[in-house]
Amino acid sequence: MKEQITMMKESSNNKGKFEKLIELNDELENYFNNTIIPQLFVDADMILRKFTPAAMKHFKLSADDVGRHIDEVSNNIRFPTIIENITEVIESSKDLEKEIQTTDKVWYQMNILPYIIRKENRTNGVIITFIDINDRIQVLKGYERLSRDYENIIHSISHDIKGPISNMEGLIRILKMTPASEEDNKLIIDMLSESVGNLRRTVEDLADVNHDMEFAKEPERVNFENVIEDAKLALRDKIAESNAKISTQIGVTEISFSRKNIRSIIYNLLSNAIKYRKPDSEPVVTISTENSGEQIMLKVSDNGLGIAEDKQQDIFNRYTRLHTDVEGTGVGLFIVKGMVESMGGRIEVKSKEGKGTSFMVYFNN
Structure with a gap:
């Protein structure tokens, strides 16, 4: 009798454990389902x-x-x-x-x-x-890009406004040098006014970063020829001083990109092509665009001093200067590389000392 009671208790305990197991399993199943x-x-x-x-x-x-x-x-x-x-x-x-x-x-x-x-x-x-966490990661990446853009802007403002300021200084010197006719003075004042307007647009372009907070915003359509003309205008004094010959071969007319970044890229590459010219010859620069597979390629070629093969990657580092006798800060190509890579593109260089240099910038189409 005692054994029967013990067996009944054990059976009851086992049944209770089994029911509890079923209950736990149901709870787990319910959790997984909901x-x-x-x-x-x-x-x-x-x-x-x-x-x-x-x-x-x-x-x-x-x-x-x-x-x-x-x-x-x-x-x-x-x-x-x-x-x-x-x-x-x-x-x-x-x-x-x-x-x-x-x-x-x-x-x-x-x-x-x-x-x-x-x-x-x-x-x-x-x-x-x-x-x-994809949205959070994309926002973080957006802020990282924004941080790089601010760094680029700080360098660009000091770098890109030198051309317009140089134009203005040259025109003011002309006004101060010798008395001129009313017609000449009006022409110089008109040119000075144009340089001031170009300087204002440059600063506004570089300082307008509010839209960079909208990470999902579509890039604007930028016309290459218009931006090239802006860069030539900003560098007008240097072009005239060096008697540079600049030609364009525009196979692709437009690109979806940041206008201020495209302008800064072209300005820097064109400025370098003129700056690093050979002392005994006039600079000849060709700016071209074309489709390259699924990308758009912007190419700036010159007949200047060229770059030694072992230095061709160093030029993209901040403050790198290969020619200390030429005015510069060594941040121009660092800025360009940062701008291109922040939008998923890349920049390459081909050069030979004494034969000139070509920069190829590849943008995602």
Whole structure:
């Protein structure tokens, strides 16, 4: 009789434990079915045991994927080291948290938590959570670009306004030198007024960074010929002084880009082409644009001093100056490279000492 009572108690306890297990399983099932966060439950044998509806939708999983090895569905998740990360957590029984970018270019915060059987003190799998942080990452990248733009603007303001100021100084000297006719004075005043207007536009272009806060804003359409003319106007004194011959071959007339950046790029490359001329010859500069695969190429070529092969990458570093006898600060090409790369493009140089230099700027179309 006593044994029967003991057996009945044990049976009742087992039934209670079983019911509690069913209840816990139902709660877990209910949680997985109702959470909006993509989550996966992978056991210690790397078998996918469960996933949330959000994970099913996001990673295009199906009910048939339950019971499959995680390696068989890793292509859906599109993160190449996920198996290594799961193994690391199972072996260490420690949480893993990292920001990842999947092969479809989406950013997530991935948390892998060990699923520990407390009674046995062993890890029997992992629960993986994916939180979409793509918007936050893009905003951070936007602020990083904005920070680089501010740095470029600081250098550009001091660099790009030298041309217009030089024009104005030259015209003022002419006015001061000798008395001239009323007609000549009017012409000089008109030219001075034009230089002042160009200087104002340059400063406004460089200082207008409010639109850079709108990271999703579409780039404006910029006409290459118009910007080239602006740069030539800003460098009018240097062009006249050096008797530079500037020609254009515009195969692509427009580009979607920041106008102030395009202007600064062309101004810097044209200014350098004139500045680093050979002492015994007049500068000849060709500015061209053309389609290059899926990109647009802007090319500025000259017949100047050229650059030694072992120095051709150094010129893009800040404050690098290869010719100390020529006026400059060594930030022009550093600015250009920063502007181009911030928009996903690149700049290349081909040069030979004594034969001239070509800069090729590639913009995403």
